[in-house]
Amino acid sequence: MAINNDLFKGTLQTIILKLLAENERMYGYEITQKVKQITKGDLLLKEGALYPTLHKLESDGLLETSTMVVDNRLRKYYALSENGEVEVLNKLQEAKNFIHNLELLLNFKPSF
C-alpha cells in the first residue's frame, strides 16, 4: 500500500540528512532511487520537493556540494558538512520523539 506523501514532507530534511550520513555523498536522482528502494516503492520522493530541500540544507550550511563530470555531463553531489553531521543526530532524536508521541496519541495496538 502506497503511503500518502504528505505524511513524510515534514521529515524530508531528516530523511535526506540520514541518507547522506550513511553514504559519503549522493546526487539528486540517487537519493530519490534510494528512498524508493528502501521503502520498496511505498514512498516516492518527488524531485519538486527534493531539490528545494537540498538547496535549503545547503544554504543553511548543513550540506557541502561538489561537481564532477560523469558521461560528459556535470553531476552535483551533496555531502554532509561538519554542522550537518551534528544536525543529523538532533534531527533523528527529534523524529524519534515525534514518532513516540504519535504512537501515544494515535493509540496504536499490536496487530498480532
Next chain:
Amino acid sequence: MKLNQEQLAEIRVYIFATPRFRETYNELYDHIVNALEELDGEFNIALVAEIVTDDFGGFSKIAEQEVLYQKQVIKKYTRLIGTEMLNSFKFPGILGNFCLLFFCIGIYIAGIKLNLNIKPLYKGLYIIATIPLIFYLFKRYIADRKHIKASIKYEFLHLSWMLAFCICQVLFLGVYHANFFNITPTVQLIVLSISFFAASIFIRAFVKLYFKKINVLTV
C-alpha cells in the same frame, strides 16, 4: 535505455529555455538523463515532458524554485563571507589584522599631528571598493565567456561590489566632500580609519571566498 548523442542533444534543446542559470540547467539535465536511462523501451521526447511534469511539477514550477534557490545561494555566500571575516580574527589571520590596525592608527596620528591630506586615502578606499567589481566583471565576461547561461553566483558578486561601492560613495559624499553631518576633521579621520580597517577585512574575506568557493565549478 541507452541514449545516443542525437537524443541527448534533443533533451538539451527541450529543457534549455526555462532554467535561467546553468547550475539549475545542469542538475535538471543530469536528472532527466538518469531517469531515462533507467527506463526500458524506445526514446521519445514525450518521456522528457512527462518527467518534467510529473517529477518536477512542470517548467513553471522549476522557474519558481530557481528564484528561491537564487535567494538561498545569496544567503549561503553571505554566511560564508561573514565566517571568513570572523576567521580573520583567529590566528594566523589576526596578525594581518594587527598590522592593519597599526596602519590605521598611524594614519590617525599622522592626520592629527602632521595635518595629513586625507583625500588620497579616500581614493585608496575607492580602489579597495572596486576589487569586487573587478572580480565580478572578470568572472562573468572573461572566465565564464564560453558559458551560454549565467551562473547563479553572479547575483552575490553583483551585490558585493554594489555594497562596497555604495558605502564608499556615502562616506565620500556624506562625510568628506559635502560633509552633510557637519563633523570635525578629527572625527572624519576616525571614520576614515575605521572604514579602511573594515573595508580591508571585507575585501580579504571576499577574495578568499572567491578563490575557495566562487571560482570553482560547483555552487
